[in-house]
Structure formats: structure tokens, C-alpha cells
Amino acid sequence: MASLTHVCMWSENGWKRVTADQAARLHPGGTVSAHSGLFMCELCGQYVQLTNEGYQVRHFRHSSHEKSKDCPERTFGTSYSYSYNPIEHNLPIKLADITPNSFHFELGLIRIPRNLITKELKVQIQTKGSNPITYVYSKDRINSEGLSYVSIGDIPAEEYTLSVFNVSEEIYNYWPQKINGIDPNGTLFESASGKLLVADSDVELGENYYLLTKWRIQVSELARIGIDVKEISFKRISISEWHIYVVSANVLNEDAAKFFLNYHYRLTSQPIEIQPIWPLYIEGNYVIKHNSDKAILHIKGVTSSVNVFPNTAIHVVSAQPKVYEIICRNRQQLISAGRTKALQYTYFWREPIDLRTKESEFLITDVLGNTIDSGITNKLPYKGIIRIKSQYDGEIIIKKETFIVEKRKVSSDKTVEIDNLSFGVDIILLVGLDCVWELKLKKEKRNSEIDNENNMLNRLTHFGGEMIPIPHSIKNLAKGFIDYPLIYKWISNCTKKGKINAKAYRTLQNIYRNNMMKR
Secondary structure, three states: OOOOOOEEEEEOOEEEEOOHHHHHHHOOOOOEOHHHOOOEEOOOOOEOEEOOOOOOOOOEEOOOOOOOOOOHHHHHOOOOOOOOOOOOOOOOEEEEEEEOOEEEEEEEEOOOOHHHOOOOOEEEEEEOOOOOOEEEEEHHHOOOOOOEEEEOOOOOOOEEEEEEEOOOHHHHHOOOOEEEOOOOOOEEEEOOOOEEOOOOOEEEOOOOEEEEEOOOOOHHHHHOOOEEEEEEEEEEEOOEEEEEEEEEEOOOOHHHHHHHHOOOOEEEOOOOEEEEEEOOOEEOOOEEEEOOOEEEEEEEOOOOEEEEEOOOOEEEEEOOOEEEEEEOOOOEEEEEEEOOOEEEEEEEEEOOOOOOOOOOOEEEEOOOOOEOOOEEEOOOOHHHOEEEEEOOOEEEEEEEOOEEEEEEEEOOOOEEEEOOOOOOEEEEEEEOOEEEEEEEEOOOOOOOOOOOHHHHHHHHHOOOOOEEEOOOOHHHHHHOOOOOHHHHHHHHHHHHHOEEEHHHHHHHHHHHHHOHHHO
16 A cells, blocks of 8 residues: 655654655554654644554555545545645634623625626525524625625634625635634634634744634643643633633744644744735735736745646746746636645736825824824823724724723714723724724833843844844734834834844844733
């Protein structure tokens, strides 16, 4: 029997490919069970066994007790060309409005061509199960220029079915009919955006995630392997109990990697990312606007396939790093990167690009009329008051720390005044379910490791040695230094150049992990 060919074992600080012959030399006697957790299939993220020596040569094989049996090597054999159907992507699901005892879910409907948006368009979303719940939305809830989030209730469902009426079947190339939902054994969401991570997605070292599960976690046992865990919400639904934890890995070690692998996620320092290099573009939610016959992309992370739909020519510019040239023959092309499924994707949307600044549809000021931009600030507005005016009906959510303390409606062209603002407050303006403006009032906290900002900046700029490409986590790292304008500006300049000194980056990481993340 042919051995599985995409098998890894843990080596120092990551999963490394290993052959059956190499594994047999390391483990010369008897069967190595899948339950040992020693060998992992790179394609499906499940543990596999190494067979005993006998009438067949020792080889890797999948276990009959696996939860998922749809690994390509298991189904089609080792000679199969590993890929996936690019249109079988998952629409984004978001975990929102988390309080100590409640939360709800939203489904993102990505942009579709205008010709598919009819006046009679109707979207139906139904949960899978013995007592399905149905949500229906009309054309008025669809944002033709961006991402439209619609509510799908507060009860977790493992799968959703999407049906669209009074429109061409072509719409299912953009909005798949089957949407994978919440695994009760544990599902991760990005803490910054609330977006669900589909199974087998990459989890980045040092980043915070929400873990939603029906099972209680033994927090004290995880601290010793370098994983921070904190429960922030508990909710009883029927006879089930649901917990939300904030989790993050501080170190890239085998125990931490296996913790996330048990939930079918991959811990890594370099997650999959689709990074456009050329042409000039404007980036939105799952849409990159450009106006060129071709595009050049840098694909980061561990992938086995890069696909385009509709199908077009893909040329490999560089194997390492992975750089591709894609011929843009269609107005909308789905570009995705993944292993056995699409883990990251975006639509390249070809149309004329208008880079002129448009007049704002929202006006947020202090009582003196000074405009207040979206972002983080360590200065309170004058007299602790802001005024919000929107061209559209919407809602204002006011949070204290991570909890919602107040909600207010906003009527179009009417000014709403919010007073008594203090540090630790987060004000969010929603139109529909889209966040269009957000202000975080954060009190300045000096860091003991940065006694003198000028001295620290001088240290960062005089490190010698290797320069590395800007890591994926630089955006979140930069936020930790928002109170230090000189360092923050230096990080921004490095980002623009695309490179940063390796020693300087590690120094910033250590300061961030030791101090900033504890705020």
C-alpha cells in the first residue's frame, strides 16, 4: 500500500515534512498510533498512524476513527493532484455584541455584480437541524458597493443554507449555498474583527482569538504551555452551555501547536495571506479594485494550491517567496489560497479607479466643531462630548472595556450628542451591521521598558544584521505603540519600505508581549 506523502512531525518550532522511511528509523518497533499525536497529515490537519513492519512496507495511513474522512489523499490516493474548487469558499460569519451573558452572529454577503441585484431579490438563510430557523432579507439590505452583514440570530448552528430568489443562478458563484458554521467542540474567531476562522485556518502567534465552545476549559493547565486563556462570556441555550474565551499563544512550541490542532487550526508565525504587489489598487472587504490586464501577487504562508475562478492563466514568477502573475480576463475574478479548502480569498474587481477623496457621509465633531477621526486616542474630547451626524439611519454602540453599556439610534441628518465620556470607552457607529466609524478612548500608560522614547528609537534604528520582510502581525504590533508617536511613526515607515531589522522587530515583540498585552 502506498504511504501518505504529506505527513509532518514537530521539529523545534514547527511542523516539518517527514517520510515513512525517516519515521521508521526514529520509531523502529511496532505501530505508532494516531492517538500518539506524533505524525500529522499536512493536508487535512489530522493525526495519522505509522504501521508496523509486516507483509507490507511500513507506511503512513489515516485512522478509521478520524472525525473527517474527506482528506484528498484518503479519498483519491497519493497520485491525486491536490486542489479544491475555488467557488467552495465560506462566506464570513462574525461573532458580535459579546457581553458576559450574550452574543449573536452575523453573516457577510460579499459584493456581487450590479446586474445580479434585482428589485425582487430575496435572500433566505436557514440553520441546519431538527428545528431550523429561517432569516429572510430583501434587496434593501444589500450594499452593492461592499460587504453587507445580516443577522443570523444568537443560536450557534453547525451549518447554514443560503437560497437566493428572483435572480440568476450565477449568484452562487459569489454566495455559496452551503455555509459551514459553528463547531460545538470549538470554533475560533478573530478578536479584532469577530470573523470566524474556517477549519484548518492559520492561527498567528501572539494574536488574540475568541474561542466559542460548549465545553469548559481548564485555564490553569494551559498557562504552563504558553497559552493565555480568559473566559469573557457564558450563555445557556436550551440544555446546552456555551462559553467564549479569549485565547492567545505566547510561544511556538509543540504543546501550544497541538492545543490549536485539536480544534483543527494551525499555529504559525506566518499565516496565509494574499498580498497584491501590482497594479495600483484599492482594497476593501474581500474586494480589491484595480484596472489592469494582469496582477502580481505574493502568497505568504504554507499553501498547497492557489486558484482563480473563472479559470485563467497563472504564471509562477518566484517559487520562494511565492509570487504569481495572474492574467485578468474577467471583470470579477475570485483568487484564493489554501490547502484542501480555500482559507484566504478575495475578489479582484476590474473597474476604473477613482482615487479622489469623496465628501464624507458622516460628520463627528467635538463641541467646538473640530472633526474627530476614527481610531485610538489618549485625549478626551473637549468637555467629554462628541456630536455625531450621519446621512443614513444607524445605531451608536457605547462600550466600557469589552461590554456594551448603551445603544442609541441615529436618524438621518439629525445630530446625536454623547456626553460624560471617559477613558476606557469605545464608541461605534453602525449603518446596518457595518461599522463606519469607531473611537477608542485609551488613557496613556507609560511603559517601564521605554523610560525614554528617544533612547528606544535610537536603539531600534542602530541595530545591525538581517533585514526581514514586514511580518503579517505588524499592524497589531504597531497599535501597541500608539502612545509612543516616534516609535509608531518609525514602524509605519518600515511598513512602507516593506522591511524591518530582525533584531528590532524581536525587541518590539518582547516589549509588546511583556507589557502592552497586559493593559
